[in-house]
Amino acid sequence: MKIRHILLLNPPGRKLYTRDYFCSKVTKAGYVEHPLDLLILSGIFSSAGFRVSVLDAQAGRQAPEPAFNHIVSLRPDAVVFLSGLVSRQEDYAFLERLKKAMPRVLFAGMGDLFLKKMVFENTAWMDAVFYDFTSGECADFLSGRRGQFSTISFRDGNDIIYRVPVQDRGEFSIPVPRHDLFLNKGYTFPFARKLPFATVLTDYGCPFSCPFCVYPTLGFRLRRLQNVTEELRYIRSLGIRELFVKDQSFGADRGRSMRLCEEMRNIGGFSWTCFLRADVAREDLLRGMKAAGCHTVLFGFESGCDRILRSYKPGVNKRMIVDALRKCRRSGIKSVGIFIFGFPEDDIGTCRETADFAVRCGCDYVSFNVFVPKAGTPLRNKLMPDDSSGEKEEVLDQSGIASVWSGSPVSAEELNRLRVRAIRRFYFRPSYLFGMAAASLFSLCRLRMCLRSAFFILQDVLAKRR
Numbered sequence: 001m002k003i004r005h006i007l008l009l010n011p012p013g014r015k016l017y018t019r020d021y022f023c024s025k026v027t028k029a030g031y032v033e034h035p036l037d038l039l040i041l042s043g044i045f046s047s048a049g050f051r052v053s054v055l056d057a058q059a060g061r062q063a064p065e066p067a068f069n070h071i072v073s074l075r076p077d078a079v080v081f082l083s084g085l086v087s088r089q090e091d092y093a094f095l096e097r098l099k100k101a102m103p104r105v106l107f108a109g110m111g112d113l114f115l116k117k118m119v120f121e122n123t124a125w126m127d128a129v130f131y132d133f134t135s136g137e138c139a140d141f142l143s144g145r146r147g148q149f150s151t152i153s154f155r156d157g158n159d160i161i162y163r164v165p166v167q168d169r170g171e172f173s174i175p176v177p178r179h180d181l182f183l184n185k186g187y188t189f190p191f192a193r194k195l196p197f198a199t200v201l202t203d204y205g206c207p208f209s210c211p212f213c214v215y216p217t218l219g220f221r222l223r224r225l226q227n228v229t230e231e232l233r234y235i236r237s238l239g240i241r242e243l244f245v246k247d248q249s250f251g252a253d254r255g256r257s258m259r260l261c262e263e264m265r266n267i268g269g270f271s272w273t274c275f276l277r278a279d280v281a282r283e284d285l286l287r288g289m290k291a292a293g294c295h296t297v298l299f300g301f302e303s304g305c306d307r308i309l310r311s312y313k314p315g316v317n318k319r320m321i322v323d324a325l326r327k328c329r330r331s332g333i334k335s336v337g338i339f340i341f342g343f344p345e346d347d348i349g350t351c352r353e354t355a356d357f358a359v360r361c362g363c364d365y366v367s368f369n370v371f372v373p374k375a376g377t378p379l380r381n382k383l384m385p386d387d388s389s390g391e392k393e394e395v396l397d398q399s400g401i402a403s404v405w406s407g408s409p410v411s412a413e414e415l416n417r418l419r420v421r422a423i424r425r426f427y428f429r430p431s432y433l434f435g436m437a438a439a440s441l442f443s444l445c446r447l448r449m450c451l452r453s454a455f456f457i458l459q460d461v462l463a464k465r466r
Ligand code: SF4
Pocket: 206, 207, 208, 209, 210, 213, 214, 215, 216, 248, 249, 277, 300
């Protein structure tokens, strides 16, 4: 069947999930971010001449039955969907039923679970897996091209043609993503100062080598600056002024990041958030970012124990973290520290050390996750050399809400207690509450965000782990 109409689908779920860019977890605090993979593909498919529809049942809080009927009524020729290790079972049940209702429609999946070895096992309904959402091969495949791909595995009759990956470190460009298709769909982000906001990607993968992380396995490629600015101008033309720059480590190429900040300044009027590493947070870079509108940076600090940092965050230690936070304060940029409990070498003592450090290190906000052995990472290969985890049973959720990895050195109950206690200690300090209340006085959007966050933090603290 010739494919003309492609549906980009973020399936419904029993819980609210974040599933994109090879990560999946239960969403914290009720926020739903743009599904980056679908966003980027919207531009690639549109520019290749396909008609593109988007159904994000997560952002729309759509239940499975209405979502199912909606999809069937759209009559797509191909469904490109997201799934994740956090929601595999329910996604597959939903998608298999869809395929039965629309047997001639092509189904192609993306997500962290496809980085596991047994991708096509028990998935007769699935036709293909896309491994790189920035690749033009996705459009070629849906246009009917067959043969060997470097970013796509697919069924060809009874055969499965596996991709032959190529590590590409060059620059790349993509057609401008169709941000217009993702407007007014209910996306929210805790650090956005204005709504609506747009999500932007200016590079792909990561040049660092934290062994628990999937991004270095993707290689590292930078988007051409001219291509990025073209997208930024388009975003401005839609009236959007708030950005989440979803590069996994902004500033990895400092000179290029400075030039990008300059371009953003020239376009003007943006305020934005991004990820940064502590050892990259130099004063001149932070100043450039601030001048370009950056107001908040997210740091994956991971641990408050130097021994754990040496193993899992090579090149970063506690002293650097404190120093980076000081520089952020001096530059007028807010900081978010993201920590992980339950690394394979953690114990109760090191987890408590992490919680203490998180409270004292000087972040403006914190977030706590639990360790999961992410598919495709060197650490998972070391911990599970034959990757014998049951394909059906394994649910991995780095938020720690849906499940905790069965090999965790600290029990699920203890991890949850640590997480809840750390949240309470950080956010319920009188000085912290007073500061937040004062800041909210001057911004209605900030006040709304604070109230919303407070509601979900309370819910998280009071709830038992499901
Ligand atoms: S944890 Fe961050 S810095 Fe480390 S490899 Fe992953 S994305 Fe890169």
